[in-house]
Amino acid sequence: MTVYVNDTSGYHQGSLETLGWEVTVCNMLHPADSPCRKVLQKANSYGNLLYDFLKDHIPVHTIEKIVEIGGGYGNLMEDLLSRIPVAKATMIDISPALLETQKERLAEHDCEFILSDFQQVAAGTLRQYQLAVMNENVGDFPTLCNIPRSSLKDAKKPGNSSIALVKELYTKYSLIPPAGEKFSFNLGAAMAMEKLATAGIPCIFMSEHSCEASVTGEWKGLVEVSASDNPEKIPLHGHDEYTIRFSDIEKVAQYHGYNVQRGNFNDILRCELSPLVRFVMTSGSSSRDEHEIIRQFVEDVFKYEYLLCIKE
Ligand SMILES: C[S@@+](CC[C@H](N)C(=O)[O-])C[C@H]1O[C@@H](n2cnc3c(N)ncnc32)[C@H](O)[C@@H]1O
DSSP: OOOEEEOOHHHHHTTOOSOTTOOOHHHHTOSTTOGGGGGBSSOOOHHHHHHHHHHTTSOGGGOOEEEEESOTTSHHHHHHHHHSTTOEEEEEESOHHHHHHHHHHTTTSOEEEEESOGGGSOGGGGTTOSEEEEESOGGGSOEEEEEETHHHHOSSOOSSHHHHHHHHHHHHTTOOOOSSSEEEEOHHHHHHHHHHHHTTOSEEEEEEEBSSOOOOGGGTTTSOOOOOSSOOEEEETTEEEEOBOHHHHHHHHHHTTOEEEEEETHHHHOBOOOHHHHHHHHSOSOSOHHHHHHHHHHHHHHHEEEEEEEOO
8 A cells, every 4th residue: 555644634533523433532521411421530521630730841821822732522621711711712623613602611711712723723822822722633644654764764755745844754754664564654743742842831731542551550451542652544434544553653752841740631531440340351242332331441541642842
């Protein structure tokens, strides 16, 4: 198979009306009666738990302006603004339908809404923000797939301009490709981090389904995650997204002078290994819907990684 770009922009700009089957961890935790909240040490929404996590690492009281890219239904920003009421927010989204939902959800708050593919946003316009959030969305950004490993070494300028760009980024950020003859690269995620970092935003939070996830501690053996080390396709309704190779994106942020904290969602959400959760994770399939929801949720908590990039 030849090199191709996985590009979801047409789907997001066109037919998409709701996130539908694309269940995010943020949305799974949104309903106050969500069974997923039962799994947590502190039953709460994703946005509130993320705020509690952030406040232990960054001076949240100094935040005046937040930008969120790809905010979905606006649930996360609604929570952040309720915890930092003095802050103003900007929502940038490629989807007209989801931006409309965000406008309704955030009507009570001081927000502006920009309909744009983030790839078209100029870095200079981002300097005004103290916090940038990209939650569970960079898997939608372009991934270049089936890149021949040999093309990185080829001294000649590659004919394919996307490969030339990958080669440039690999050299600039000292990236090392995954094993194998061919690999994929999260071009859009790397360039999004490069743009936010170039703008010098003091705190950048990025999260997504990882291709390098691992399970440690008391959860080891209970939660199964596969880590291929190479971005993998996740087929979804109307489009495909790709898992993220966070070690690459981490190097981009570090190159630009950021201290990077990296981990999985359990650092933020803190699941409790209760008798119910242990039962669900060890009992194979269950006929009870709630058990299946909990199993899916716990697996996602460990499959999703985040980068918290801080510039002193
Ligand atoms: C899977 S949803 C995640 C929504 C939300 N952050 C959450 O965690 O529930 C992906 C979001 O990213 C947006 N998005 C996808 N590609 C984008 C792009 N190139 N520029 C801006 N927004 C984009 C989508 O429209 C959608 O709002």
